Amino acid sequence: MNTSRAPLTSKKYYLLFAFLTSIFLMWGLALTLMDVLNKHFQAELHISKSKSSLIQLATFGAYTLVALPAGFYMKKFGYRSAILGGLFLFAAGAFLFIPAASAGSFSFFLFALFVLASGMASLETVAHPYVAALGDQKTSDQRINFAQSFNGLGGVLGPAIGSFFLLKAERGEISDLSTVKSLYVTIGCVITLMGLIFAFSPFSRVKVGSAAHNQQSGPQTDSSSVTQSATRTSPPLKDLLKERHFIFAVVAQFFNVAAQGGTWAYFINYGEETMHFSAEHAGYFFSLSILLLVIGRFAGTFLMRYIKPYILLSIFAFANILMCLIVAEAAGWVSFVALLMINFFFSIMYPTIFSLGLKDLGSHTQQASSFIVMGFLGGAVFPPLMGLIANTHIASAYYLPTICYLIICIFGLRYPRLNRHLKSLKQQSLTIST
Numbered sequence: 001m002n003t004s005r006a007p008l009t010s011k012k013y014y015l016l017f018a019f020l021t022s023i024f025l026m027w028g029l030a031l032t033l034m035d036v037l038n039k040h041f042q043a044e045l046h047i048s049k050s051k052s053s054l055i056q057l058a059t060f061g062a063y064t065l066v067a068l069p070a071g072f073y074m075k076k077f078g079y080r081s082a083i084l085g086g087l088f089l090f091a092a093g094a095f096l097f098i099p100a101a102s103a104g105s106f107s108f109f110l111f112a113l114f115v116l117a118s119g120m121a122s123l124e125t126v127a128h129p130y131v132a133a134l135g136d137q138k139t140s141d142q143r144i145n146f147a148q149s150f151n152g153l154g155g156v157l158g159p160a161i162g163s164f165f166l167l168k169a170e171r172g173e174i175s176d177l178s179t180v181k182s183l184y185v186t187i188g189c190v191i192t193l194m195g196l197i198f199a200f201s202p203f204s205r206v207k208v209g210s211a212a213h214n215q216q217s218g219p220q221t222d223s224s225s226v227t228q229s230a231t232r233t234s235p236p237l238k239d240l241l242k243e244r245h246f247i248f249a250v251v252a253q254f255f256n257v258a259a260q261g262g263t264w265a266y267f268i269n270y271g272e273e274t275m276h277f278s279a280e281h282a283g284y285f286f287s288l289s290i291l292l293l294v295i296g297r298f299a300g301t302f303l304m305r306y307i308k309p310y311i312l313l314s315i316f317a318f319a320n321i322l323m324c325l326i327v328a329e330a331a332g333w334v335s336f337v338a339l340l341m342i343n344f345f346f347s348i349m350y351p352t353i354f355s356l357g358l359k360d361l362g363s364h365t366q367q368a369s370s371f372i373v374m375g376f377l378g379g380a381v382f383p384p385l386m387g388l389i390a391n392t393h394i395a396s397a398y399y400l401p402t403i404c405y406l407i408i409c410i411f412g413l414r415y416p417r418l419n420r421h422l423k424s425l426k427q428q429s430l431t432i433s434t
Contacts, residue, residue, distance in 0.1 A: 028154025163283025249357025253375030296347030
């Protein structure tokens with residue numbers, strides 16, 4: 001009997017895998033950096049908390065609008081072209097910060113962020129299946145989790161870099177938006193360099209196999225031909241909409257990203273107004289909270305060996321209901337530690353809801369993935385609602401995310417009944433036992 005384990009990826013994919021992993025890091029950095037911009041623009045452009053939350057609307061709104069088109073583009077033109085398109089939009093949005101900073105226009109900044117986030121959304125839609133295709137499908141989950149760990153690292157670096165370079169302006173060390181311009185020009189240059197490397201390097205043209213082909217030990221083929229074939233055989237949407245666990249997963253992901261967007265948008269404001277930290281100091285704590293998210297992801301992955309994912313999801317969601325209630329009480333360090341711990345318990349929610357929603361969908365899986373990514377709409381509409389409360393009392397705004405975590409908790413508890421395939425297996429098992 002052959003007991004050898006499949007490798008994480010093949011040797012011929014090493015450079016491509018390393019490059020895609022670096023993309024995960026960059027969009028993690030850019031995403032959390034936007035929450036530092038939220039606080040920075042309140043001070044530099046003299047806007048309210050509710051108005052500054054339009055940053056989240058522009059960012060997550062882009063994810064909502066771009067997810068499906070990016071999926072269609074990937075199917076038509078293949079992984080390589082889709083990655084290049086995403087990098088181009090990412091860099092273009094970063095360079096648009098130059099005229100936006102020169103004009104000192106919040107509306108111009110929102111447009112730049114929308115373009116940048118459109119690039120990030122394109123990359124997120126494409127990178128996950130691309131990484132999954134780089135080797136044996138038995139190790140695809142490991143490859144994606146490994147790449148996502150660098151996304152978490154980028155999430156730690158984003159607020160740390162933003163706090164060091166941007167929030168110093170609020171202490172009077174820098175009097176204008178020049179640091180914003182310089183920081184995003186640097187990001188734009190890095191992304192442009194990455195795009196040039198990817199466009200002209202041989203590793204970007206390496207052929208990869210599709211999930212279906214790998215599972216059947218078939219020949220490897222060009223990514224564009226795989227995706228075009230998938231397009232021709234796509235099942236009707238009405239069949240997908242019959243899957244109740246998928247529908248509830250889309251709803252749960254909407255509220256999950258809503259809670260994330262609202263919690264992150266006002267973290268620095270909470271530290272400044274409730275704990276009386278400087279904005280820069282609060283930003284470093286925000287970076288620490290993202291580190292707790294990374295730790296929580298590893299801890300959750302370990303616990304899933306012993307606890308079913310949907311049960312652990314419900315436990316973590318219930319824990320965050322308690323954390324939000326403590327945060328809303330503004331009870332000094334007790335509440336602030338609870339604010340830090342929200343990210344620990346939040347850690348497993350996005351990937352777990354995503355994977356539970358895709359269970360047992362077969363040929364519907366790729367189509368369903370785009371719809372679940374559209375759950376980012378929650379992050380566009382929820383922070384402005386929290387901002388209306390935060391304008392008056394920042395701590396009270398954290399009562400709102402309890403609604404989101406309650407819905408996620410219900411999703412986890414009801415999942416066995418929602419998934420008709422899992423329900424059918426349980427019924428068969430019960431019949432056999434009796």
